[in-house]
Amino acid sequence: MIQINAVFIKTLKELYRNKTTIFWTIVWPVIFLFLGVFIFYRGAPQSQAPQFRAGITVSMIVFSLMLSGFSTMPGLIAIDRAGGLFLKLRSMPVKQWKDILGRILGLLFYVLISAILIILIGVILGARFNLTLSGVSVSLGFLILATLGAAGAGIIIGTFIKNINGAIITGVGISVVSMSLAGVTFPYSFLPGALQAFSRYYPFSSSNAVISYLLSTQEFVGYNPMNTFQLSFTIVSSVLLFIISLILYSKFCWKAD
Amino acid sequence: MHAIEVKKLTKVYGKNQILKDVNLSVESGEFYCLMGPNGSGKTTLAAILASVREQTEGAVEIMGMPPSGARALIGYMPQENFSSPSLTGRENLLYFAGLLGYRKQKAKEVTGDLLKKVGLVTDADKLVSKYSGGMRKRLELATILFEGIKILILDEPTTGLDPTARRNFFELLLRAGRSSTIFLITHIGTDAEIADRIGLIDNGRIAAEGTPDELKKNNNLRNAITVETGIMDNGILEILNKFTDGQNVIETESGYKLSSDDISEDIPKIIKELDSRGFSVKRLESTTSTLDDVFYKLTGRSVKD
Numbered sequence: 001m002i003q004i005n006a007v008f009i010k011t012l013k014e015l016y017r018n019k020t021t022i023f024w025t026i027v028w029p030v031i032f033l034f035l036g037v038f039i040f041y042r043g044a045p046q047s048q049a050p051q052f053r054a055g056i057t058v059s060m061i062v063f064s065l066m067l068s069g070f071s072t073m074p075g076l077i078a079i080d081r082a083g084g085l086f087l088k089l090r091s092m093p094v095k096q097w098k099d100i101l102g103r104i105l106g107l108l109f110y111v112l113i114s115a116i117l118i119i120l121i122g123v124i125l126g127a128r129f130n131l132t133l134s135g136v137s138v139s140l141g142f143l144i145l146a147t148l149g150a151a152g153a154g155i156i157i158g159t160f161i162k163n164i165n166g167a168i169i170t171g172v173g174i175s176v177v178s179m180s181l182a183g184v185t186f187p188y189s190f191l192p193g194a195l196q197a198f199s200r201y202y203p204f205s206s207s208n209a210v211i212s213y214l215l216s217t218q219e220f221v222g223y224n225p226m227n228t229f230q231l232s233f234t235i236v237s238s239v240l241l242f243i244i245s246l247i248l249y250s251k252f253c254w255k256a257d
Numbered sequence: 258m259h260a261i262e263v264k265k266l267t268k269v270y271g272k273n274q275i276l277k278d279v280n281l282s283v284e285s286g287e288f289y290c291l292m293g294p295n296g297s298g299k300t301t302l303a304a305i306l307a308s309v310r311e312q313t314e315g316a317v318e319i320m321g322m323p324p325s326g327a328r329a330l331i332g333y334m335p336q337e338n339f340s341s342p343s344l345t346g347r348e349n350l351l352y353f354a355g356l357l358g359y360r361k362q363k364a365k366e367v368t369g370d371l372l373k374k375v376g377l378v379t380d381a382d383k384l385v386s387k388y389s390g391g392m393r394k395r396l397e398l399a400t401i402l403f404e405g406i407k408i409l410i411l412d413e414p415t416t417g418l419d420p421t422a423r424r425n426f427f428e429l430l431l432r433a434g435r436s437s438t439i440f441l442i443t444h445i446g447t448d449a450e451i452a453d454r455i456g457l458i459d460n461g462r463i464a465a466e467g468t469p470d471e472l473k474k475n476n477n478l479r480n481a482i483t484v485e486t487g488i489m490d491n492g493i494l495e496i497l498n499k500f501t502d503g504q505n506v507i508e509t510e511s512g513y514k515l516s517s518d519d520i521s522e523d524i525p526k527i528i529k530e531l532d533s534r535g536f537s538v539k540r541l542e543s544t545t546s547t548l549d550d551v552f553y554k555l556t557g558r559s560v561k562d
Binding site: 002003005006007009010013014017018080082083084085087088089090091092093094 | 304307308309328329331333334335336337338339340341343344348351352353354355356357358359360384400410
């Protein structure tokens with residue numbers, strides 16, 4: 001526990017002391033939230049405007065967590081590798097799983113704090129959420145699930161792409177392109193048929209849809225994601241991505257040869 | 258029991274044999290330096306000792322255990338700057354204290370002591386990104402000085418430092434780490450001179466081993482003194498013969514040349530004695546043989562290659 005806590009604190013400090021990370025994962029989603037509320041969704045039905053704003057807020061939280069997981073996580077891993085930290089850790093009585101668990105918990109905490117900030121600004125901008133105990137609990141579960149999945153994707157990128165810039169840019173590229181293709185940042189109804197199918201089963205857009213459905217309205221989501229197959233697929237694929245990333249990290253990331 | 262024992266160690270990467278049948282042992286408390294040029298296999302050997310890499314063949318024991326079982330006893334300082342630039346010096350040490358299992362209060366006490374040891378108390382709460390290269394190396398040295406660490410393995414710890422920072426680093430190492438066994442990797446002869454014993458490695462093999470003086474003597478490399486008096490006289494020769502370390506005094510075109518065991522002690526005595534016999538010294542020059550010279554003599558290549 002002491003080792004995990006040491007890595008957790010280091011990760012958290014590194015995240016909060018990096019102005020670029022703060023900008024792209026907190027400030028930028030907030031700017032998009034303003035754009036969404038005042039420009040992109042201006043034509044939404046007046047009666048449902050508060051729910052639509054809640055939906056935009058949720059999308060921006062998913063946007064933030066995807067960027068954090070896909071690009072910040074591999075960036076931190078690549079920096080530590082370039083600095084020789086993994087060689088140092090390998091020579092110490094430290095287990096790989098404790099190191100990665102500390103990193104993931106650090107990212108999770110960062111994402112949760114970012115989510116709270118984005119929600120607060122969303123509320124100030126007029127977002128109104130459907131707050132039921134079950135809805136909030138399931139939403140929190142899917143938020144954590146999506147974060148673990150995004151962290152998993154980032155860990156895989158960081159494990160295999162050793163160059164710092166390469167790791168960060170690959171993460172940004174995959175997250176931004178996939179978010180666009182899956183309709184995280186714009187309405188599901190705008191997507192062509194094939195991409196709508198992708199959106200339903202891409203774990204991050206699917207989690208986004210579930211949380212938005214529970215906390216805002218089905219009209220914002222564009223479909224009902226609460227079917228057994230989609231929910232199961234989202235949970236299994238996110239967990240699988242996360243587990244695979246842990247295995248790959250433990251096997252390859254600390255490798256010296 | 259030796260602190261470090263390596264027997265018939267071989268390391269192969271693909272088709273390249275990096276280490277070839279290496280044997281060496283380091284006593285507990287000894288300062289051993291492995292010196293060799295880039296690509297000679299010294300970093301690989303250090304990494305195997307630190308349990309970062311595994312050997313292909315042969316046996317390695319740290320305090321009687323395989324390196325992977327002795328991690329709690331090993332303090333490894335790789336070449337790279339592994340401290341986090343986003344954290345302060347103190348936070349970096351607290352991180353490593355946590356990894357070593359220290360609880361919060363004890364970690365604070367221990368890191369405070371370590372910061373004192375490496376002379377970083379006043380800069381402890383500055384971000385490492387603001388540190389000079391020398392300060393960062395001192396901080397990283399502190400990570401291998403935690404209680405319980407018995408074997409310090411340092412891989413070219415002064416790479417990129419200026420001569421003053423290098424000297425400061427080694428003074429600190431000798432002061433703070435002298436109770437431990439030290440295994441230093443370097444390609445700089447003057448850095449190696451401070452070790453108790455040196456192994457010269459070339460092309461994956463240990464070419465020679467010994468104290469700095471032994472290595473120089475065994476290879477007929479001695480410190481030399483050249484004396485110019487303006488005249489050639491048997492009286493001068495008689496005086497100089499008293500100071501030579503057994504080798505003949507050589508007559509040169511303008512004076513004499515002799516080898517000496519201790520230049521700093523012999524030079525003032527030679528001047529004094531020549532003066533007392535009425536011989537004035539026009540020019541006196543000393544040349545000190547270095548471990549770089551030894552390496553060159555043994556391998557035919559420069560250690561800086």
